[in-house]
Amino acid sequence: MSVPLHTDLSDPMLPVAVRIASVARETHDTCTLVTEPVDSGGLPAFQPGQFSMLYSYGVGEVPISVSGDPGVPDRLVYTIRSVGAVSGALVNRSPGDTISMRGPFGSPWPVEAARGRDVLLVAGGIGLAPLRPVIYHILRHRADYGRFTILYGARSPKELLFTKELKAWSAAPDTQVLTTVDTGGASWRGHVGVVTKFFRFVKLRPQQTVAMTCGPEIMMRFVMRELDAQKVADENIYLSMELNMKCAVGFCGHCQMGPYFLCKDGPVFRYAEMRRWMGGRHEL
Amino acid sequence: MNACLPDIRSAVRIDCQGLGSLIAAIRRRGYQVIGPHLQDGAISYGPIQEIEDLPIGWTAEQGPAFYRLQRRSDSAMFQYAAGPKSLKDFIHPSEIRLFSAVREEGAFRILPNSDPAPRYAFLGVRACELAAAGIQDRVLLEGRYSDPIYRARRGNSIIIAVQCSAPSEVCFCTSMGTGPRAEAGFDLALTELIGPGSHEFVVEVGTQLGAELLSEIEFSDASPDLRNQAQAATQAAAASIQRRLDTNGLREVLRDNFDHPHWDDVAQRCLACGNCTQVCPTCFCVNVEDSTDVAGQTAERWRRWDSCYSLAFTYIHGGSVRVSTKSRYRQWLTHKLSYWHDQFASSGCVGCGRCIAWCPAGIDLTQEVAAIRAATNQTEGTK
Amino acid sequence: MISTQEFIEVTKDQDVLKAFGPQHLERLAELAEEVEFHRDQIIFREGDRHGLFYLILDGGVGLEIMTARHAVTLQTLHAGDAMAWSSLLNESGGAHFQARALTPTRALAFDGAKLRQTCDADPAFGYRMMRALLSLVTERLDVTRMQLLDMYATPGAMRA
Numbered sequence: 169m170s171v172p173l174h175t176d177l178s179d180p181m182l183p184v185a186v187r188i189a190s191v192a193r194e195t196h197d198t199c200t201l202v203t204e205p206v207d208s209g210g211l212p213a214f215q216p217g218q219f220s221m222l223y224s225y226g227v228g229e230v231p232i233s234v235s236g237d238p239g240v241p242d243r244l245v246y247t248i249r250s251v252g253a254v255s256g257a258l259v260n261r262s263p264g265d266t267i268s269m270r271g272p273f274g275s276p277w278p279v280e281a282a283r284g285r286d287v288l289l290v291a292g293g294i295g296l297a298p299l300r301p302v303i304y305h306i307l308r309h310r311a312d313y314g315r316f317t318i319l320y321g322a323r324s325p326k327e328l329l330f331t332k333e334l335k336a337w338s339a340a341p342d343t344q345v346l347t348t349v350d351t352g353g354a355s356w357r358g359h360v361g362v363v364t365k366f367f368r369f370v371k372l373r374p375q376q377t378v379a380m381t382c383g384p385e386i387m388m389r390f391v392m393r394e395l396d397a398q399k400v401a402d403e404n405i406y407l408s409m410e411l412n413m414k415c416a417v418g419f420c421g422h423c424q425m426g427p428y429f430l431c432k433d434g435p436v437f438r439y440a441e442m443r444r445w446m447g448g449r450h451e452l
Numbered sequence: 453m454n455a456c457l458p459d460i461r462s463a464v465r466i467d468c469q470g471l472g473s474l475i476a477a478i479r480r481r482g483y484q485v486i487g488p489h490l491q492d493g494a495i496s497y498g499p500i501q502e503i504e505d506l507p508i509g510w511t512a513e514q515g516p517a518f519y520r521l522q523r524r525s526d527s528a529m530f531q532y533a534a535g536p537k538s539l540k541d542f543i544h545p546s547e548i549r550l551f552s553a554v555r556e557e558g559a560f561r562i563l564p565n566s567d568p569a570p571r572y573a574f575l576g577v578r579a580c581e582l583a584a585a586g587i588q589d590r591v592l593l594e595g596r597y598s599d600p601i602y603r604a605r606r607g608n609s610i611i612i613a614v615q616c617s618a619p620s621e622v623c624f625c626t627s628m629g630t631g632p633r634a635e636a637g638f639d640l641a642l643t644e645l646i647g648p649g650s651h652e653f654v655v656e657v658g659t660q661l662g663a664e665l666l667s668e669i670e671f672s673d674a675s676p677d678l679r680n681q682a683q684a685a686t687q688a689a690a691a692s693i694q695r696r697l698d699t700n701g702l703r704e705v706l707r708d709n710f711d712h713p714h715w716d717d718v719a720q721r722c723l724a725c726g727n728c729t730q731v732c733p734t735c736f737c738v739n740v741e742d743s744t745d746v747a748g749q750t751a752e753r754w755r756r757w758d759s760c761y762s763l764a765f766t767y768i769h770g771g772s773v774r775v776s777t778k779s780r781y782r783q784w785l786t787h788k789l790s791y792w793h794d795q796f797a798s799s800g801c802v803g804c805g806r807c808i809a810w811c812p813a814g815i816d817l818t819q820e821v822a823a824i825r826a827a828t829n830q831t832e833g834t835k
Numbered sequence: 836m837i838s839t840q841e842f843i844e845v846t847k848d849q850d851v852l853k854a855f856g857p858q859h860l861e862r863l864a865e866l867a868e869e870v871e872f873h874r875d876q877i878i879f880r881e882g883d884r885h886g887l888f889y890l891i892l893d894g895g896v897g898l899e900i901m902t903a904r905h906a907v908t909l910q911t912l913h914a915g916d917a918m919a920w921s922s923l924l925n926e927s928g929g930a931h932f933q934a935r936a937l938t939p940t941r942a943l944a945f946d947g948a949k950l951r952q953t954c955d956a957d958p959a960f961g962y963r964m965m966r967a968l969l970s971l972v973t974e975r976l977d978v979t980r981m982q983l984l985d986m987y988a989t990p991g992a993m994r995a
Contacts, residue, residue, distance in 0.1 A: 321987070323985065327987065348911070350981075350982045350985065352897075353907060354904070357937060359911045360897065360908045360909065360910050361910045361978045362977075368914065368916075369915075384986040386984060387981075387986060
């Protein structure tokens with residue numbers, strides 16, 4: 169699969185400045201930043217599933233998946249969860265601030281290969297963000313795809329991302345959106361339990377389904393187990409992997425998992441490639 | 453000075469004075485000559501101004517966790533095996549600034565590094581080191597992206613190789629198919645021949661640049677007898693190498709023995725110090741570190757060698773992935789000898805033996821691999 | 836009781852009954868009543884000794900536990916899930932949780948005591964029944980373990 173390269177090839181480690189156009193608070197620890205070009209140079213296009221290295225001046229750089237609409241040019245949108253110094257600095261930015269980025273990098277979700285087929289997305293927690301560009305793309309080209317199913321699990325109702333959009337997406341033609349949480353709390357009237365429980369009543373057509381999943385690795389392994397039981401072939405299952413990344417271009421060596429550099433061979437892999445290395449086969 | 457240009461792939465003869473002239477000729481072209489010299493109790497690579505800077509009359513004895521300088525009875529300059537440093541120390545430097553940034557009117561501006569890359573001429577490079585540079589080329593130059601720092605330094609460099617005639621006890625280049633004879637990848641390759649009353653070099657010409665350098669100094673034809681002596685010296689070196697790494701099916705053996713009990717055995721001895729990764733001429737991993745001055749007016753990004761033996765190497769929000777020493781040793785060895793094939797279509801090991809000599813615990817990868825193989829075969833035998 | 840025919844019809848999508856032979860299905864039908872709950876209906880409360888064992892046919896049920904102030908949903912159950920195992924296993928026990936229909940819900944209700952007696956009297960049937968129950972319990976246990984991992988909360992948990 170060919171991926172367009174927008175980073176300065178003569179120096180892939182050199183970031184470019186972008187301006188923050190808006191900041192939207194999603195949950196207590198997660199924000200969505202919309203970035204725009206600082207000058208007339210424009211911003212690179214991206215493919216759903218790709219990520220950028222976002223640099224907070226002097227603090228450091230982290231890989232963040234693009235979570236925006238691939239059909240909107242000159243805007244790169246990132247949904248960032250504050251889990252450390254750099255991501256913490258990024259979510260505290262204000263509109264008008266400048267940050268820097270390198271990228272986008274990495275392999276995309278197979279939105280072209282999935283054309284004409286049913287698409288199943290299974291997301292967990294912040295893992296919905298890297299899948300959101302797929303949702304935008306499919307809803308924009310709704311007639312090009314078959315049944316569209318989005319399964320989403322989060323920790324609790326207040327940690328659900330994009331709640332308004334979830335409602336809007338479920339109203340799209342032939343589109344099913346099911347959301348569940350681990351802990352419901354008092355006012356929650358929705359599902360409680362793991363996202364894989366939805367496989368009980370989501371009727372897949374395994375021969376024509378392309379599945380894409382992103383979330384905690386444990387969740388993805390359980391999703392694989394269900395998809396296996398439903399007879400979805402390994403080569404039609406895609407997942408997005410995450411490890412420590414320092415360079416995003418395969419030089420730093422940090423994000424290796426078995427024979428793969430997650431940054432340049434991934435982050436999106438076919439399950440057939442990744443199955444051998446999941447479940448701690450690279451660690452301990 | 454010879455008026456004629458020797459042919460590429462021909463061989464000529466120079467003496468010690470000729471070598472001195474060669475160093476001078478290279479320096480006249482604006483290159484910094486990096487060659488073997490005595491440093492910190494080892495024969496290491498460093499700046500060479502003249503022939504006297506070379507470790508004349510020195511050699512080194514090596515073994516697992518063992519490196520000792522020794523006096524020779526003659527004035528040989530290149531009769532020792534690879535020391536702790538390699539080309540990597542210069543073309544993939546241990547620390548370098550990637551950029552700086554300054555704060556201006558609330559925003560900040562990125563200033564790329566504009567320092568020109570140093571022009572290095574490497575003297576005394578062994579076949580195993582050339583193979584290692586070839587491997588680093590595949591990692592840092594020949595993929596989808598190329599590293600501009602490496603590209604500039606490597607592209608600018610002159611290589612004066614030395615055909616190895618004194619391998620050490622830790623060498624196993626013959627197992628890896630990387631030496632002791634260098635066939636390509638150099639501008640010039642010297643074979644040092646030293647005998648009673650004679651000290652001379654057969655010089656093979658690898659490139660046009662090498663030929664031009666020779667044309668600036670005194671050389672004579674290398675007689676057939678002298679060339680035979682040079683060939684015999686590397687043949688004898690090859691024959692003297694005892695250490696073996698059985699590479700047959702090694703890629704699969706390591707890949708398929710993730711849970712082998714021998715990893716626990718190695719982990720008992722491994723200190724996770726990362727020495728092996730620092731001296732390995734192919735290990736390329738780096739960390740990227742950002743910082744600011746106290747006032748926050750300038751920021752910098754530095755790239756520094758990193759090691760897969762460090763706990764922080766796999767740190768991701770919440771903790772590290774490879775927590776145990778066992779997992780980190782296994783990652784290093786399996787990457788080097790197995791995954792490297794998947795990633796870069798060759799082994800990541802050149803058989804230089806540095807990781808054996810410089811391991812403070814004397815861990816010898818050839819023995820670790822043999823142990824995993826032996827136990828694997830045993831298990832299969834009992835099936 | 837409902838007719839065997841009817842029983843087979845309403846349970847045709849229930850994987851958990853796939854291994855039951857015609858005679859065993861007939862036994863189950865003899866002990867089953869089809870029941871319906873409206874949205875928000877409390878099906879049973881914590882401590883209730885209702886004596887019924889349920890297999891959900893469609894809809895959704897929240898298993899809740901009362902805190903000092905309000906009900907917290909522990910898990911939601913759907914078509915194919917069973918609830919009120921205690922009625923099948925233990926004569927004296929009351930319900931451990933409260934069950935509330937989240938949507939209009941249809942279920943089969945079995946007389947727990949009679950079901951247990953049938954299992955005791957016919958070990959082949961009982962064995963089949965216990966295997967079915969065990970598979971449901973295993974699944975429920977898996978779900979609970981996953982919830983306990985709190986894997987979305989602590990990024991480190993994904994490598995636990």
